[in-house]
Amino acid sequence: MTTQSDPPKQAFRLSQLIYDTRYRSLTIQTVAMILLAVGLFWLVNNTVQNLQALGKDFNFGFLGERAGYDINQRLVEYSSNSTHGRAALVGILNTLLVAFLGCILATVLGIIAGVLRLSNNWLVAKLMAVYVEGFRNVPLLLWIIAIFAVMTESMPQPREFRGETPTASMMLNDSVAVTNRGVYVPRIAFTNSLTGNEAVASRDGLTPVASGGIDWLLILVVLGASLFGIRAVRRWASAQQEATGIRPVTWYMQLGLLVVPTGIVLLILGATVVNPYLKGFNFTDGIHLRNSLIALWLALSLYTGAFIAEIVRGGILAINKGQTEASYALGLRPGRTMNLVILPQALRVIIPPLISQYLNLTKNSSLAIAVGYMDVRSTLGGITINQTGRELEGMLLLGGFYLVLSLAISTVMNIYNSSVKLKER
Amino acid sequence: MKKTLFLGALTVAGFASAASAATLDDVKARGNLNCGVTTGLTGFAAPDANGVWEGFDVGVCRAVAAAVFGDPTAVEFTPTTGQTRFTALASGEIDMLARNTTWTFSRDVDLKFEFTGINYYDGQGFMVPRGLGVSSAKDLDGATVCIQTGTTTELNLADFFRANNISYEPVPIETNAEAQQQYLAGACDVYTTDASGLAATRATFENPGDHVVLPEIISKEPLGPLVRHGDHEWGDIVRWSLNALIAAEELGVTSANIDELAKGTNNPEINRLLGTEGNLGEMLGLSADWALNAIKAGGNYGELFEKNIGENTPIGLARGLNAQWKDGGLLYSPPFR
Structure with a gap:
């Protein structure tokens, strides 16, 4: 090698690719790239050759074929005459349902447990510690199966509700039935339903009442408008406070905005509560929360909630004690200190790991296999694959679905994160 | 770089050829047969x-192992569920199922499997607790039904209830043991599967x-062993091992x-079956006493x-449908000739 001060004009030599720092990184990257490409090529080629050897082709036409099997929990219209694609959709909705319910309950449990674990009350703090450590350190699958087994084995059968002297009875004024096939709760139906659909089952002597999707959509729209109005009232109150120094009393306006419009819509639609009742082998009418859903939902929530509790606790502990002291010095009570000073700052620390927990919960919902919950893994990734023999296509679709879902959750949560993170100006 | 590409190509070729190589050679090289069975169904x-x-299906596996190795214990059993069985077979994890x-059209044609015969003629039935007072499946409107997922029974069930215009609530379960637990706990009113499976399950109940x-x-449920499509030599071995068991019963050949009889008889078909005459074993790529070993493994079909x-x-x-054709059943082995 020559000295740096006097670079001679030398022809490019191959050894420079390794020994010359100007080219070395390029060389390494090129080699890595080629290895990656070869690896990918090998995977694809291997797949193609093996598919050929098995005499199988690669197409997604099976999604349009008749499924032929029934699914117990359906959020959209589905029968055994529907297509495999429709079955996959039913499964997707079931996955979304349990993931959504799970995320909400896990967050509530997590925040409560996380805050209470920091309580000065020894008993409460220790109880929460037991909850967190108990659920965090035992595999999720065991909790799912345990809850499912308790529901199945120890709850009464529907037929025990029957007869002159039934051994089991419904709770809450004959509105909720807890059986070993799930929990039946009342549903809200509309006598003046916009859909005009007849309900499927009707008790003798009572007119059937439907609850259509359009009715619920209308209620949601009204509720959304109410919330919008409440925000306007709050903004107005804040503006008044800025201007005059006195915050006007608005709670009755907010309450009125929340309750009155929705109440009027419910009244017009003729909302009634329909209780489940025993008919034939099972309870009918009302909403049937199956054991599989309950077990999966509770186990996912309790398990993930334990992790969220630790995240919340960590977030709160990350806030300097000086903040609390300053808040006390201003005369804020402990409750308001937590809500107005600590939690808003802690959220910045809490949100990013919380996203991971939501993603975990969503993907863990595929453990539904243990209790026969008909999620997308059971329909598309289970029965459909089994009946059509399209393992590769089905698994690719399944992987793609979970990927898209996870990315969507991440995106939404990241947007929220950027709205609460420290604004630096 | 060239070396990497070359190695890559080599590996590709190696893997691809492994998938299509003769199953018999693989089995012989491995020294045992990989046989897929249920996760546990008493009697089968x-x-x-x-x-x-042990069991009826296990007997078929052991007969094939005995035909290949002369040793009925040279079998590795892989428990499979209704959902995992086909993937296990297609991927080569097991040699036979x-x-x-x-045996259905789509499994044979579309899923690319080869059914090598029928070892049990079955049909789908329903089991209910006696206390329910149900006497016909048509009374089951609104009932909760336990059903193993990934099976033909699942499809038959949907068709049956649709055809009779009655509703039901399916409870999907993975294994027979799980179904039994759910059924006994009363989480479902009805358990449906093949009638033989119902009998086997009921036999393990306390009452x-x-x-x-x-x-x-x-439904018609012809149950039988199956292998991967494409390897006909291996398919022949499994098919004729089963046929040997059936023919042995027909010809009065028992483990006793x-x-x-193997010393030679006046019946040429028995002689051909047991390898004292002709070269049937050689045609299969096995030893002359292949069928002798298969039958000795657990006895003939009737004994099993x-x-x-x-x-x-x-x-x-x-025995019902599963009696020999001479006795009014459906068992009928093609001749050993």
Whole structure:
């Protein structure tokens, strides 16, 4: 090698690719790239050759074929005459349902447990510690199966509700039935339903009442408008406070905005509560929360909630004690200190790991296999694959679905994160 | 770089060829047969107290192993569920599947499997607790039904209830043991599967008499062993091992008299079957006494049946359709010639 001060004009030599720092990184990257490409090529080629050897082709036409099997929990219209694609959709909705319910309950449990674990009350703090450590350190699958087994084995059968002297009875004024096939709760139906659909089952002597999707959509729209109005009232109150120094009393306006419009819509639609009742082998009418859903939902929530509790606790502990002291010095009570000073700052620390927990919960919902919950893994990734023999296509679709879902959750949560993170100006 | 590409190409070629290589060679090289069975169905395939697999389907696996190796214990049993069985077979994890699997058109043609015969003619039935007072499957409107997912019974069930215009609530379960637990806990009113499976399951109950199998048989379920499509030599071995068991019963060859008969008889078909005449074993790529070993493994078809699921066992299945053709059944082995 020559000295740096006097670079001679030398022809490019191959050894420079390794020994010359100007080219070395390029060389390494090129080699890595080629290895990656070869690896990918090998995977694809291997797949193609093996598919050929098995005499199988690669197409997604099976999604349009008749499924032929029934699914117990359906959020959209589905029968055994529907297509495999429709079955996959039913499964997707079931996955979304349990993931959504799970995320909400896990967050509530997590925040409560996380805050209470920091309580000065020894008993409460220790109880929460037991909850967190108990659920965090035992595999999720065991909790799912345990809850499912308790529901199945120890709850009464529907037929025990029957007869002159039934051994089991419904709770809450004959509105909720807890059986070993799930929990039946009342549903809200509309006598003046916009859909005009007849309900499927009707008790003798009572007119059937439907609850259509359009009715619920209308209620949601009204509720959304109410919330919008409440925000306007709050903004107005804040503006008044800025201007005059006195915050006007608005709670009755907010309450009125929340309750009155929705109440009027419910009244017009003729909302009634329909209780489940025993008919034939099972309870009918009302909403049937199956054991599989309950077990999966509770186990996912309790398990993930334990992790969220630790995240919340960590977030709160990350806030300097000086903040609390300053808040006390201003005369804020402990409750308001937590809500107005600590939690808003802690959220910045809490949100990013919380996203991971939501993603975990969503993907863990595929453990539904243990209790026969008909999620997308059971329909598309289970029965459909089994009946059509399209393992590769089905698994690719399944992987793609979970990927898209996870990315969507991440995106939404990241947007929220950027709205609460420290604004630096 | 060239070397990497070359190695890559080599590996590709290696893997691809492994998938299509002759199964018989693989099995011989490995020294044992990988056989897929149920996760546990008494009488058909279940481990005994010592962990040794036994049962009617297991008998078929052992017969094939005996035909290939002369040793009925050279079998590795892989428990599979209704959902995992086909993937296990297609991927080469198992060499053959003997798991109460129904022979259907789409499994044969579309899923690319080769059914090598029928070892049990079955049909789908329903079992309910006697206390329910149900006498016909058509009374089951609104009932909760336990059903193993990934099976033909799942599809038959949907069709049956649709055809009769009655509704039901399916409870999907993964294995027979799980179904049994759910059914006994009353989480479902009805358990439906092949009638033989119902009998086998009921036999393990504490009070089998408290449960009735409804008279309706709603489907044809010809159950048999199957192998991967494309390797006909291996398919032939499994097919004729099963046929040997059936033919042995027809010809009166039992595990008791087989050693006597193997010394030579006046019946040329027995001689050909047991390898004292002709070269049938050689044609299969096996030893001359392949069928002799297969039959000795657990006895002929009738002996296997009586020992595992017959009327003197707790399961108590009658021969019915599964009797020899001479006795009015459907068992009919093509001639050994």
